[in-house]
Amino acid sequence: MTFARDQWYVAAFSNEVGRDLLARTVLGEPLVFYRTESGAAVALADRCVHRRYPLSESRLDGDTVVCGYHGFTYDPSGACVFVPGQQRIPRTARVAAYPVVEQDTLVWVWIGDRDRADASTIPRAPWLGDPRYTTVRGMAPLDARYSLLVDNLMDLSHETYLHGGYIGTPEVANTPITTEVDEDRGVVYVSRHMDDAECPPFYARSTGIQGRITRWQDIEYHPPCLYVLHSRIAPQGVYPPAEGDDDQAFHAEIVYAITPSTAHTTYDFWAVARDFAVDDESVSEYLYQSNHTVVMQDVTALNILERVITGEPERYQELSINIDTGGLAARRLLARMVESSTVEAPR
Structure with missing residues (x-):
């Protein structure tokens, strides 16, 4: 690697x-x-x-x-x-x-x-230091290669199955995505817009919304390190009232920094910045504990996957589908970066 x-x-x-x-x-x-x-x-x-x-x-x-x-x-x-x-x-x-x-x-x-x-050239995550937002954060080491975490975050359909009861609902996996790549800037954009979705506990308990929601997930990945999920939700039927107008939405800027430690270990830095209930410590504590649980579910799954891949090299061939377009674009940009500065990774 x-x-x-x-x-x-x-x-x-x-x-x-x-x-x-x-x-x-x-x-x-x-x-x-x-x-x-x-x-x-x-x-x-x-x-x-x-x-x-x-x-x-x-x-x-x-x-x-x-x-x-x-x-x-x-x-x-x-x-x-x-x-x-x-x-x-x-x-x-x-x-x-x-x-x-x-x-x-x-x-x-x-x-x-x-x-x-x-x-x-360092990409920005200004919400993390913006006094109009409140941020919770943490870091989880993975015993897995960093490319597995990139794949994980670029395809959020796994929320439905791995993070049910926290952040996942059926609509996440069942809603098609759009993918765009800015070749000049080297950025991958993946969007999933859900007009009528179940409100997961992560947002129901933190915003107080009852019932169905409109939910938007807009990803920006700036390889190799910075990933931002612009998450916006509102009660179903009121958002957005007009194109580009989302004043009635709750905003969460979910930031991951994906840093390779070694060829088979990774630092997973995560942060959730919100523009609602900014002074409510109970919301901060809930979002910290909930997102920490979600991150550790990913850690467990990716550590398992790393052991499988390491123990069975070249035995199985991957099958990619429509939901993988963002992850495949990210792989391509990462490969281009590696080619421009190739050094063998210490084991």
Whole structure:
């Protein structure tokens, strides 16, 4: 399996990175994250050059990381600034430092060629930091390759079967989708519009809607990492009153950052931002617990699928149908990215 390295990936939520050292592995690269005393986020290779001791198991001294094994000390640029027992610091005594950008409460890291790291190409999720929205969030590690999570999120028909009783209803699987691909921007759009649908508990309990609903699911996938589901619901028959007018709808912006850790493990960062009941803590708690359950149902299913695929390579051939058009388009764009920066994924 190969990764698209010359791309931005989410390594953490902003509130995870602080004055405690945080270990994350992204695209097979062990990293350590922390904040300088001025608040800037730093990402360094998580291995001391001396005996490969993890810097994440070490300590901060001001803005420097002091290796917890033999005391080699590194500044935010990755340069070694102290070696125990001698004045001379070897020329090669440095660890890699990686470009980091904080945007929309997400910490993005660039693993590839530094000269190609353009922060303006990072896709946006502005609702996560918008005071008009309230957001719940979490992260679930998968013991499965990241492409399986991409497939999962691009085809929401599985909600009917895997997430019944939470977010799925019969209409999700039974409603046809439309798929568009913006080849220039490299974005896949998948839409499912349900004019008369059952209201799942996820929305019935959080919005108070009783009875049937109009429900729209509009997906944007910005490969390789960012996925946004624009979810809009309203009581059936009142939405939308006019084309483009959805003032009577409840809006939930459901964001996933899909970050490969290794060839067979993935970080599943998720967030649900809403523009309703923004001050109601009970709604926040319900949506957090409900979405966490949904995510863990996906984790369980994808971990099973990873074991099947790994244990039975090339034994079965996939069959794709109409609902897979978005996922197949995503695969094609990901393959194009991999071709432009091909490096074997560490196992």
